[in-house]
Amino acid sequence: MPLLVMKFGGTSVADLARIKNAAAKVKREVERGYDVIVIVSAMSGKTNELVGWVEATSPLYDAREYDAVVSSGENVTAGLMALTLQEMDVPARSWQGWQVPIQTTSAHASARFIDIPRANIDAKFAEGFKVAVVAGFQGVSPEGRITTLGRGGSDTTAVAFAAAFSAERCDIYTDVDGVYTTDPRITDKARKLPKIAFEEMLELASLGAKVLQTRSVELAMRYNVRLRVLSSFEDTDENSGTLVCDEDEIMESKVVSGVAYSRDEAKMTLVTVEDRPGVASAIFGPLAEAGVNVDMIVQNISEKNYAGHAGAVTDMTFSVPTNQVARAKKAMEDAQAAGHIKYDDLNVDTDVAKVSVVGIGMRSHAGVAAKMFAALAAENVNIKVIATSEIKISVLIDRKYMELAVQALHDAFELDKAGA
Amino acid sequence: MPLLVMKFGGTSVADLARIKNAAAKVKREVERGYDVIVIVSAMSGKTNELVGWVEATSPLYDAREYDAVVSSGENVTAGLMALTLQEMDVPARSWQGWQVPIQTTSAHASARFIDIPRANIDAKFAEGFKVAVVAGFQGVSPEGRITTLGRGGSDTTAVAFAAAFSAERCDIYTDVDGVYTTDPRITDKARKLPKIAFEEMLELASLGAKVLQTRSVELAMRYNVRLRVLSSFEDTDENSGTLVCDEDEIMESKVVSGVAYSRDEAKMTLVTVEDRPGVASAIFGPLAEAGVNVDMIVQNISEKNYAGHAGAVTDMTFSVPTNQVARAKKAMEDAQAAGHIKYDDLNVDTDVAKVSVVGIGMRSHAGVAAKMFAALAAENVNIKVIATSEIKISVLIDRKYMELAVQALHDAFELDKAGA
Numbered sequence: 041m042p043l044l045v046m047k048f049g050g051t052s053v054a055d056l057a058r059i060k061n062a063a064a065k066v067k068r069e070v071e072r073g074y075d076v077i078v079i080v081s082a083m084s085g086k087t088n089e090l091v092g093w094v095e096a097t098s099p100l101y102d103a104r105e106y107d108a109v110v111s112s113g114e115n116v117t118a119g120l121m122a123l124t125l126q127e128m129d130v131p132a133r134s135w136q137g138w139q140v141p142i143q144t145t146s147a148h149a150s151a152r153f154i155d156i157p158r159a160n161i162d163a164k165f166a167e168g169f170k171v172a173v174v175a176g177f178q179g180v181s182p183e184g185r186i187t188t189l190g191r192g193g194s195d196t197t198a199v200a201f202a203a204a205f206s207a208e209r210c211d212i213y214t215d216v217d218g219v220y221t222t223d224p225r226i227t228d229k230a231r232k233l234p235k236i237a238f239e240e241m242l243e244l245a246s247l248g249a250k251v252l253q254t255r256s257v258e259l260a261m262r263y264n265v266r267l268r269v270l271s272s273f274e275d276t277d278e279n280s281g282t283l284v285c286d287e288d289e290i291m292e293s294k295v296v297s298g299v300a301y302s303r304d305e306a307k308m309t310l311v312t313v314e315d316r317p318g319v320a321s322a323i324f325g326p327l328a329e330a331g332v333n334v335d336m337i338v339q340n341i342s343e344k345n346y347a348g349h350a351g352a353v354t355d356m357t358f359s360v361p362t363n364q365v366a367r368a369k370k371a372m373e374d375a376q377a378a379g380h381i382k383y384d385d386l387n388v389d390t391d392v393a394k395v396s397v398v399g400i401g402m403r404s405h406a407g408v409a410a411k412m413f414a415a416l417a418a419e420n421v422n423i424k425v426i427a428t429s430e431i432k433i434s435v436l437i438d439r440k441y442m443e444l445a446v447q448a449l450h451d452a453f454e455l456d457k458a459g460a
Numbered sequence: 461m462p463l464l465v466m467k468f469g470g471t472s473v474a475d476l477a478r479i480k481n482a483a484a485k486v487k488r489e490v491e492r493g494y495d496v497i498v499i500v501s502a503m504s505g506k507t508n509e510l511v512g513w514v515e516a517t518s519p520l521y522d523a524r525e526y527d528a529v530v531s532s533g534e535n536v537t538a539g540l541m542a543l544t545l546q547e548m549d550v551p552a553r554s555w556q557g558w559q560v561p562i563q564t565t566s567a568h569a570s571a572r573f574i575d576i577p578r579a580n581i582d583a584k585f586a587e588g589f590k591v592a593v594v595a596g597f598q599g600v601s602p603e604g605r606i607t608t609l610g611r612g613g614s615d616t617t618a619v620a621f622a623a624a625f626s627a628e629r630c631d632i633y634t635d636v637d638g639v640y641t642t643d644p645r646i647t648d649k650a651r652k653l654p655k656i657a658f659e660e661m662l663e664l665a666s667l668g669a670k671v672l673q674t675r676s677v678e679l680a681m682r683y684n685v686r687l688r689v690l691s692s693f694e695d696t697d698e699n700s701g702t703l704v705c706d707e708d709e710i711m712e713s714k715v716v717s718g719v720a721y722s723r724d725e726a727k728m729t730l731v732t733v734e735d736r737p738g739v740a741s742a743i744f745g746p747l748a749e750a751g752v753n754v755d756m757i758v759q760n761i762s763e764k765n766y767a768g769h770a771g772a773v774t775d776m777t778f779s780v781p782t783n784q785v786a787r788a789k790k791a792m793e794d795a796q797a798a799g800h801i802k803y804d805d806l807n808v809d810t811d812v813a814k815v816s817v818v819g820i821g822m823r824s825h826a827g828v829a830a831k832m833f834a835a836l837a838a839e840n841v842n843i844k845v846i847a848t849s850e851i852k853i854s855v856l857i858d859r860k861y862m863e864l865a866v867q868a869l870h871d872a873f874e875l876d877k878a879g880a
Contacts, residue, residue, distance in 0.1 A: 056516055090536065096476055098543040105546070108554050109539035112532040116510065119529035123518040126525070134528050138558060139604060184559060 047198035050084035052272035063124040079198040082113025103148035114175035132171035137178040144179035151187035156204040192253025203263035217271035218282035221455035222299040229456040237287040295401035296453040311385040315352040330371040336427040393442040396434040415452035467618035470504035472692035483544040502533025523568030534595035552591035557598040564599035571607035576624040612673025623683035637691035638702035641875035642719040649876040657707035715821035716873040731805040735774040750791040756847040813862040816854040835872035
């Protein structure tokens with residue numbers, strides 16, 4: 041029997057009417073001949089309520105108890121979804137993490153999968169059940185305690201089940217109808233992509249597109265799980281949404297697939313740092329220890345000596361999320377005070393944004409960067425920092441030009457038009 | 461290490477402040493040198509919310525899914541209570557039913573205990589944990605599904621743990637401060653009993669005193685678990701509340717310990733039923749099948765034959781809860797139509813109440829019934845039906861005399877005075 045995994049997020053199961061709507065989508069797949077594993081989130085708002093109680097009770101809470109409390113939201117949805125399916129004459133039952141059992145590490149609140157044994161659920165399919173409704177976001181540790189997976193855990197649960205059960209596809213139902221060439225709020229020329237490669241989706245997710253959680257895309261890529269993102273609030277069929285898949289499945293790929301942006305970036309520059317082997321590690325080690333997520337890094341090698349500096353010096357520029365600036369600053373000042381690094385000044389520019397173009401076609405096409413810089417120059421947008429990967433070019437620019445830059449790049453790469 | 465079981469009901473853990481208040485009571489027992497097993501209910505209102513969702517989803521719900529959903533309320537409280545205790549520097553952890561594991565039958569929504577193995581919790585006490593916070597009302601079936609115990613299940617969980625762990629006492633914290641000689645709303649002479657025997661508590665519970673659930677008292681009696689009922693909302697010490705215990709522990713017992721009443725009684729009389737061997741079973745069999753809880757039964761044997769009846773006839777009177785009258789009536793009419801019983805008329809009197817006196821002293825004292833009837837006669841209260849057990853005498857009277865009757869009996873047996 042072919043098998044599908046279908047995942048419904050919090051807004052898709054926010055109340056009984058929406059659970060019914062989601063169940064109807066499940067029933068249609070069963071009627072098409074699939075066995076279905078449904079992964080559910082907590083009804084929207086419920087997890088926040090539970091987290092609020094935990095934090096109010098104990099600011100430095102025991103993560104094992106946090107997990108025991110917070111996981112209950114998904115259990116409720118799983119039972120209600122199973123009941124709703126039964127009402128529609130679909131043989132279904134709910135599964136809590138420990139009943140599968142979904143085996144995870146003991147890293148409470150951010151556990152990782154160890155194994156998802158198929159035996160228990162397979163036995164129920166063999167008995168005639170058509171749907172297994174699994175509480176997402178949770179598992180059980182080797183010690184028998186309940187664990188949760190952290191942010192986006194239900195997406196990750198869905199992909200992990202799709203991999204474990206060799207599902208034909210993993211459908212992620214959410215409140216958007218797919219992945220777009222860019223944010224439709226920025227330009228109405230944004231176009232929904234019928235397909236996108238795992239690598240592109242990963243870059244877009246890490247660049248701030250909120251559709252899928254990075255970890256779930258990584259997992260899908262590793263196990264080659266075909267992921268589909270589609271809307272729970274629209275009528276959907278086998279062509280709806282966006283398929284995230286291996287690039288081999290994408291017949292005609294444009295050089296650039298999408299333009300992403302991130303508003304909450306800050307640029308920090310250590311001015312005239314003493315340059316010596318190991319200086320990068322002396323800078324970024326303390327930042328990592330302080331929990332600062334450094335994104336772009338640019339180093340300008342200086343060729344001459346400056347006054348007051350015995351050896352070579354350099355400027356080191358990096359970008360961090362705006363809300364981590366204070367922490368980053370303190371880490372640098374502490375490192376200077378401890379004598380681990382030596383710099384003249386630390387400049388902070390919190391008025392920047394990051395704009396990126398992403399596309400697997402870049403690998404085989406030259407001139408993408410040149411075209412990008414030309415498009416920005418034509419709009420008089422000054423580029424402050426540039427960083428590139430194999431399938432991505434990102435620039436930091438003044439925040440006030442962000443929308444303009446996104447629109448200009450979307451036009452320059454003709455993303456409103458389908459095809460190669 | 462001596463061990464206590466402490467149970468907190470829904471109103472005692474209704475919000476974070478009340479959970480904190482309950483936790484303080486637990487901490488005090490730990491400081492006195494006890495290991496403590498805490499049994500918690502869901503925060504008040506939560507179970508009703510969950511039940512409401514289940515019933516709205518599926519009127520004839522799968523009880524296994526009902527249990528999976530409804531049990532989540534207790535899990536939340538258990539985690540929050542463990543966190544609260546940790547904040548107070550009391551080493552505590554939460555236990556869901558399947559983690560203990562609390563083994564029950566597969567009778568979902570009304571499961572019964574099979575076993576409560578001590579090993580897992582004992583191992584944690586040995587590691588230095590002082591408190592095990594157990595989610596009440598739930599267990600796990602031999603099939604690995606979550607079960608719930610039905611009404612009053614958390615009281616029953618508490619008693620079962622007290623028996624399994626040979627607890628010194630099982631303290632039931634609730635919103636009243638003990639068991640009274642009668643309802644204080646009926647007479648301000650009502651007096652709190654320092655002790656009451658299991659048998660008396662059982663009669664009072666089944667007669668409508670809402671303090672403890674019948675099944676938990678039965679279980680306490682069977683395993684000789686000393687039960688204490690006391691208030692979560694008052695300062696309490698080792699003498700607070702009412703101890704429900706073996707009668708051997710009660711030094712000075714009065715003949716009558718309490719006066720109970722039940723407002724929602726109806727009296728039904730089958731008039732001139734053909735009397736033959738098996739007629740009682742032909743009447744009460746169908747009533748039981750229809751789910752009618754028959755309480756008192758009185759049969760008047762008739763010695764002469766009536767017109768139109770070939771053999772002996774009798775009148776059969778019984779009492780049922782008011783809200784089951786329609787169901788009882790239909791069961792009787794169906795039995796008549798099927799030819800299983802034959803009667804001339806079915807009289808229903810829904811305007812009655814039951815008043816009972818209860819006391820283990822009755823066993824060795826004659827004259828209790830006479831004294832009761834005299835007290836009622838002195839107030840011109842007419843008795844419609846009488847039923848007696850070894851330690852109880854119940855009468856049905858017109859409902860309008862109920863308060864008067866309770867007050868008269870409380871006075872007649874001098875229940876406002878302590879001692880023998």
